[in-house]
Amino acid sequence: MISKQSITVAKWEFLRFFKWKQQLISYLIMLGVMGAVFAWSYFVDEGRQQYRIAVPAGFAIESTEQFQFQQPTISFAEQLQQLQADETWHAVLEPTSEQVIIHTKAGKKWQQQLQTVLQEYYRQQYAAEQGWTEAQLTKLQQPVTLEMRFLDDNYKGKDRPEKLIALAVLFMLLIGLSTAFGQLLMSITGEKQQRVTEQLYAIVTPQQWIDGKVLGHSLSALKAMFTTTLMMLLGFVVGVLIFANKPLQLDWLNFGVLAWLLPFALLGVVLCATFMAAIAASIDDPNTSGKGAVMMITWLPLLFTYLVIDSPTGWAMTLLSWLPVTSFAAMPVRLAMVELPWWQPALSLLLLVATLYWLRRVAGRIFLRGMQMYGKEPSWGDIMRWALSNKVD
Amino acid sequence: MQITVNDIQKSYATVQAVQGVSFQIRPGEIFALLGPNGAGKSSIIRMLVGMTRPDSGSISVQHGDEVFDHVPRRYLGYLPEDRGLYIDKSVEKNLRYLAQLHGLSATETEQQLEHWLAVFELTDRRKEELKQLSKGNQQKVQLIAAVIHRPALVILDEPFSGLDPINQEKVVQFLQRLRAEGMTVILSAHQMAMVEKLADHMLLMAKGKAVLAGTLSEIRTQAQPQPEVLIETERALTPAELEQWLPDLDWQLTAPQRLTLKLSGSGQLSDCLQRLLPHCPLRAVTMQNPDLHQLYLNAMSQHQQQEPAV
Numbered sequence: 132m133i134s135k136q137s138i139t140v141a142k143w144e145f146l147r148f149f150k151w152k153q154q155l156i157s158y159l160i161m162l163g164v165m166g167a168v169f170a171w172s173y174f175v176d177e178g179r180q181q182y183r184i185a186v187p188a189g190f191a192i193e194s195t196e197q198f199q200f201q202q203p204t205i206s207f208a209e210q211l212q213q214l215q216a217d218e219t220w221h222a223v224l225e226p227t228s229e230q231v232i233i234h235t236k237a238g239k240k241w242q243q244q245l246q247t248v249l250q251e252y253y254r255q256q257y258a259a260e261q262g263w264t265e266a267q268l269t270k271l272q273q274p275v276t277l278e279m280r281f282l283d284d285n286y287k288g289k290d291r292p293e294k295l296i297a298l299a300v301l302f303m304l305l306i307g308l309s310t311a312f313g314q315l316l317m318s319i320t321g322e323k324q325q326r327v328t329e330q331l332y333a334i335v336t337p338q339q340w341i342d343g344k345v346l347g348h349s350l351s352a353l354k355a356m357f358t359t360t361l362m363m364l365l366g367f368v369v370g371v372l373i374f375a376n377k378p379l380q381l382d383w384l385n386f387g388v389l390a391w392l393l394p395f396a397l398l399g400v401v402l403c404a405t406f407m408a409a410i411a412a413s414i415d416d417p418n419t420s421g422k423g424a425v426m427m428i429t430w431l432p433l434l435f436t437y438l439v440i441d442s443p444t445g446w447a448m449t450l451l452s453w454l455p456v457t458s459f460a461a462m463p464v465r466l467a468m469v470e471l472p473w474w475q476p477a478l479s480l481l482l483l484v485a486t487l488y489w490l491r492r493v494a495g496r497i498f499l500r501g502m503q504m505y506g507k508e509p510s511w512g513d514i515m516r517w518a519l520s521n522k523v524d
Numbered sequence: 525m526q527i528t529v530n531d532i533q534k535s536y537a538t539v540q541a542v543q544g545v546s547f548q549i550r551p552g553e554i555f556a557l558l559g560p561n562g563a564g565k566s567s568i569i570r571m572l573v574g575m576t577r578p579d580s581g582s583i584s585v586q587h588g589d590e591v592f593d594h595v596p597r598r599y600l601g602y603l604p605e606d607r608g609l610y611i612d613k614s615v616e617k618n619l620r621y622l623a624q625l626h627g628l629s630a631t632e633t634e635q636q637l638e639h640w641l642a643v644f645e646l647t648d649r650r651k652e653e654l655k656q657l658s659k660g661n662q663q664k665v666q667l668i669a670a671v672i673h674r675p676a677l678v679i680l681d682e683p684f685s686g687l688d689p690i691n692q693e694k695v696v697q698f699l700q701r702l703r704a705e706g707m708t709v710i711l712s713a714h715q716m717a718m719v720e721k722l723a724d725h726m727l728l729m730a731k732g733k734a735v736l737a738g739t740l741s742e743i744r745t746q747a748q749p750q751p752e753v754l755i756e757t758e759r760a761l762t763p764a765e766l767e768q769w770l771p772d773l774d775w776q777l778t779a780p781q782r783l784t785l786k787l788s789g790s791g792q793l794s795d796c797l798q799r800l801l802p803h804c805p806l807r808a809v810t811m812q813n814p815d816l817h818q819l820y821l822n823a824m825s826q827h828q829q830q831e832p833a834v
Contacts, residue, residue: 139624147610326608330669333573333602334625503576 133342136335140343145350148314158362165366169374177241182221184245185210190224192252198245224249286444286469292383293467297440299360300392300463301433304399306359307352308429311404315348316423319411328502337502338495341408345491349404353397385467391476392463398480399459402487403429409494409518413501415508422508432457436464443468453479455486493518525587525599525676525708526551527572532581534567541567543732544581549710549725554703556719557712558820559729565712566605567732569681572710573602587676598627601675605682605712607666611655615646615665618654619672626673633672640668643698660691667698671707678702680711684718696721716817728820730827740816747819750774750786752812753793757781758805769799784812 183199186192187207192200203210203219213219214234222245225232231249235242258268322328331340371377407426414420435457439447443465451461458479466476500517501509509517527549534542542564549555557565570576571583574594585592587599609618616637623633641647644664654662663686671678683699684692692715699722702709713719719726720740728736728743736743744751760780773796774786787793793809800806814822 135627136625139621143621147613325611326604326606327610329575329604329606330602330609330622330666331625332575333600333604334597334622336597 133346134339136339137342137346140335140340141346141350144314144318144344144347145354147318148348148351149354154358158358161362177239180241182241182245183219185214185220185223187224187226190226192249195248197241198248283444291468293385293388294440294464296385296388296392297464297467299363300396300467301437301460303356303360304396304460305430305433307356307396307400308403308433310355311348311352311400312407312426312429314351315344315404315407315411316414316417316426318348319344319408320414320417323415332502336495337499338492341405341412341494341498342491345401345404345408345494348408349401352400352404356396356400388463388467391466394480395459395463395476395483398483398487399432402456402459402483402490405487405490405494409490409497412494412498413509413514415501415504420508432460436460440464453482455479455482458483496520525549525585525595527586527595527677527708527710528584529568529572530582530584532568532571532578532583534564534571534576534579536567541732542571542578545727545729545732545734546581547725547727547734547737549708551708552703552706553724554699554709554711554722556723556726557710557729558714558716558719558726559735560714560824562731563729564732565729566681568729569605569679569710569712572679573600595677595679599676601670601673601678601707603666603670603678603680603683607681609654609662609665609669612653614651614653615641615657616650618665619668622669623672628673636672636674640672643701644668644694659686660688663687664691664694667695671702674705675707677708677710680709682713683711684713684715692718716815716820720816728823730824733827735823735827736819743816743819744813747823748814750788753785753787753796754808754810754812755783755785755796755800756807756809757783757800758807761804765803769803770796781807 181197181199183201185203186200188202190200190202194200205213207223207225210220210223211234214221214223214236217236221235222242223234225234231253233242233245233249254272255268258265263271322331335343368379371379406429410422410426414422417423432451435451436448439445439451442448448461448465451457452465452475454461462476462479465471496517497509497514500513529548530546531544532542532546533540533544545564545568547555557568559565567576571578572585572595574596577594583593585595587596610621613621619637619640620633623636628636637650638647641650644661644667646661646664646668649657649661654665657665663683667680667683670680680699683695687695696718699709699711711719711722723740725739726737726743727734736746738746758781761777761783763777766775766777766783770785773792774788776784776786778784785793785796797806797809
């Protein structure tokens with residue numbers, strides 16, 4: 132059970148890094164930057180302008196909203212002169228027997244759109260020459276429809292919306308673990324540098340201290356995940372309703388899968404935070420120690436899972452979803468993409484909880500023993516020995 | 525709270541930090557651990573706190589009917605040698621946090637906070653970040669952190685370090701206040717003048733061993749088995765005269781009218797005075813009581829001479 136002291140430590144740690152004013156300002160800056168990007172892209176959008184294109188006589192192309200094709204009466208040389216003087220024309224076409232040359236003053240984005248329009252015109256011209264109908268041409272241009280049918284009834288298919296949720300969970304876990312990594316390293320080694328640790332040891336047990344640290348920084352990580360999710364959802368809603376001008380549809384959300392994802396994500400963050408706390412507790416001086424990088428091992432389960440995300444029924448994903456140190460990342464993905472019996476995630480969750488319980492005891496032991504070395508950093512051998520010892524302190 | 529330490533030993537790698545040390549601390553007294561750096565004081569304190577365990581020997585801590593092998597956290601107030609607080613947090617936040625960890629309620633915390641901040645004249649600075657305070661004031665906050673929960677035992681490792689004489693005096697008063705309130709205090713220090721004023725019992729250590737132990741007078745007796753008396757006379761004396769009058773006594777003529785006498789038994793002083801008085805009138809007779817600093821230096825010097833050369 133979590134003691135009252137651990138909760139006090141957790142509250143202190145959470146609030147230490149919870150600078151709501153700064154966070155609000157950073158979100159406002161982020162929104163401002165996003166707004167500026169949208170505004171900039173709106174103002175520089177060349178698609179909203181109309182371009183005048185000089186074409187030779189007999190060039191029977193219809194003008195579009197973006198391109199106005201005209202057949203000038205002046206000579207080709209005069210057309211080029213006008214183009215050079217920024218008068219009348221944005222482009223002058225010069226068809227030859229082999230190709231069509233587009234004369235413009237300088238490269239611009241709208242010229243790609245012009246090329247597409249011209250390509251389509253020439254395709255239709257060619258079809259007319261060959262005597263093809265419009266329907267034949269359309270058929271020729273359309274790719275063959277290929278449909279995948281899976282015999283395994285449990286496999287939901289890789290392009291289902293649940294895969295997006297699984298990917299989002301992996302991304303959120305990455306955000307959470309990055310937050311926990313930075314804060315735990317700073318908090319634990321900072322306390323050693325500021326020489327608070329021995330004072331705290333006289334008040335709380337190493338286990339209470341490590342539990343409080345893990346809990347506090349897991350909450351910070353979850354807060355970062357929650358606020359990022361909120362920001363992304365906000366962006367999604369604004370994008371759909373305002374920019375895409377479409378109704379908001381959330382019927383693809385599978386709440387049954389979400390109910391499983393949350394405990395895995397939650398326990399995964401706590402498990403990784405415990406591992407990071409154990410490593411950070413063994414670091415005496417972060418400026419000279421190389422152990423800090425080991426804390427990043429906690430990102431590997433995310434990477435491994437991502438690498439096999441398109442084979443959710445394969446042996447690799449199955450193995451990852453059962454291993455307690457990787458299941459927090461892999462089981463949510465498997466759950467999202469494969470129909471599993473309830474006992475599989477339940478058992479995997481149970482193994483995760485058991486590993487978490489063992490690891491928090493190990494972290495407590497490492498903290499105590501590391502502190503008893505008084506300024507000398509323990510070796511990996513020492514840490515392994517403490518981790519495997521059953522001695523109760 | 526009574527503590528009995530019996531023949532404890534502690535080694536770290538190749539260093540023997542504590543070698544067979546025994547002592548007793550009585551309830552409500554101030555007990556001083558003295559000795560140069562590396563003498564083993566902090567090692568003993570860490571064993572008392574339970575941070576480390578003795579390799580051999582025993583520690584018995586008795587509080588009421590309860591007996592423990594180290595001081596339980598709930599009875600302990602601790603100022604470690606290696607100390608610090610959260611410098612980017614205010615005085616108040618630091619102390620509130622530690623008080624909460626000690627299990628104090630919000631009301632109790634506020635009462636204790638106001639009381640101790642007033643004692644150390646820090647009330648007006650409670651909202652300031654710790655890094656804005658002088659080193660001396662930071663030290664005061666550390667002392668408050670050690671006693672805010674009114675523990676039965678307070679262990680203070682070098683409480684005077686970094687303080688100016690005025691603040692050192694304040695710490696002396698603070699420790700006297702703790703004793704008056706019934707707390708048992710263990711302190712380790714180098715400031716002999718302060719310890720002399722405060723300590724009821726003391727243990728002088730060198731290289732992990734107990735060199736002297738007891739009250740100040742007991743330590744004097746141990747460190748200086750032959751008390752010295754300074755005798756000042758009205759007229760100048762010569763060595764020849766003294767050879768004649770005091771042939772069997774251990775004397776030294778430090779100035780023509782100043783004679784130092786080393787006493788080796790009771791009644792020796794009155795015998796000496798009776799022999800001198802017929803020949804010359806005396807101006808003053810003063811018992812020479814070396815201060816703790818001198819006793820400490822003497823003891824260290826003797827210990828170094830006794831230690832086999834490595």
